[in-house]
Amino acid sequence: METLVVDHPLVAHKLTALRDVNTDSPTFRRLADELVTLLAYEATRQVRVTEWSVETPVAPARGVRLAQPYPLVVPILRAGLGMLDGMTRLLPTAEVGFLGMIRNESTLEAETYATRLPEDLSGRQVYVVDPMLATGGTLAAAIKFLFDRGADDVTALCLLAAPEGIAHLDESFAGTGKPIRLVTAALDERLNEHGYIVPGLGDAGDRLYGVV
Numbered sequence: 001m002e003t004l005v006v007d008h009p010l011v012a013h014k015l016t017a018l019r020d021v022n023t024d025s026p027t028f029r030r031l032a033d034e035l036v037t038l039l040a041y042e043a044t045r046q047v048r049v050t051e052w053s054v055e056t057p058v059a060p061a062r063g064v065r066l067a068q069p070y071p072l073v074v075p076i077l078r079a080g081l082g083m084l085d086g087m088t089r090l091l092p093t094a095e096v097g098f099l100g101m102i103r104n105e106s107t108l109e110a111e112t113y114a115t116r117l118p119e120d121l122s123g124r125q126v127y128v129v130d131p132m133l134a135t136g137g138t139l140a141a142a143i144k145f146l147f148d149r150g151a152d153d154v155t156a157l158c159l160l161a162a163p164e165g166i167a168h169l170d171e172s173f174a175g176t177g178k179p180i181r182l183v184t185a186a187l188d189e190r191l192n193e194h195g196y197i198v199p200g201l202g203d204a205g206d207r208l209y210g211v212v
């Protein structure tokens with residue numbers, strides 16, 4: 001898997017505030033939204049375009065526009081919803097599919113409770129958004145689901161990643177030959193005994209939307 005940790009002072013500044021236990025939900029949502037826009041700029045470097053010509057007020061100009069089929073953005077509910085608007089702001093013509101997944105906090109296994117995506121993802125570029133890559137169980141299950149539907153190019157955007165999660169994804173998809181990219185704002189130290197990222201930011205879903 002190709003991993004990019006976005007090294008930028010604005011990203012570091014916003015991420016530090018996001019981690020702060022004293023940051024309230026409204027501020028957390030705003031920071032997550034701003035961060036995903038910065039990550040999306042890097043994550044879409046390989047977005048497919050076709051040549052396109054326009055007339056400027058002065059002369060003809062050659063350029064590009066997004067190729068069809070348009071990219072599909074897939075937030076993993078619930079916490080991934082906090083990254084959706086930032087992503088579609090940059091890719092307004094993208095379609096959006098939804099995966100509802102929850103990690104069982106005893107077994108740390110991911111369970112899927114909702115799927116609402118096109119049946120056929122052949123030839124689609126997919127951008128999966130989820131703030132946290134911890135054990136990697138959730139993202140691995142999500143990417144497998146997308147590959148099973150025919151997606152051939154998946155980029156994951158996470159605010160934070162743990163080394164254990166990256167290793168899990170590398171093992172899960174070694175030899176599939178399909179490109180997988182991860183773009184994250186930081187690679188943290190490790191997981192604790194409860195499977196939480198250290199130093200992390202706590203439970204992203206709870207911090208965005210309250211405790212459920």
Ligand SMILES: O=P(O)(O)OC[C@H]1O[C@H](OP(=O)(O)OP(=O)(O)O)[C@H](O)[C@@H]1O
Nearest residue numbers: 077078079102103134135136137138205
């Ligand atoms: O890498 P993993 O060990 O699988 O953990 C990461 C998952 O945990 C969080 O979701 P959670 O299960 O808390 O659901 P929520 O978004 O509804 O809070 C997070 O948003 C990821 O989806």
Ligand SMILES: O=c1cc[nH]c(=O)[nH]1
Nearest residue numbers: 134196197202203204
């Ligand atoms: O640190 C973590 C790990 C999984 N899910 C979260 O929300 N936070």
Ligand SMILES: [Mg+2]
Nearest residue numbers: 203204205206
């Ligand atoms: Mg959660």
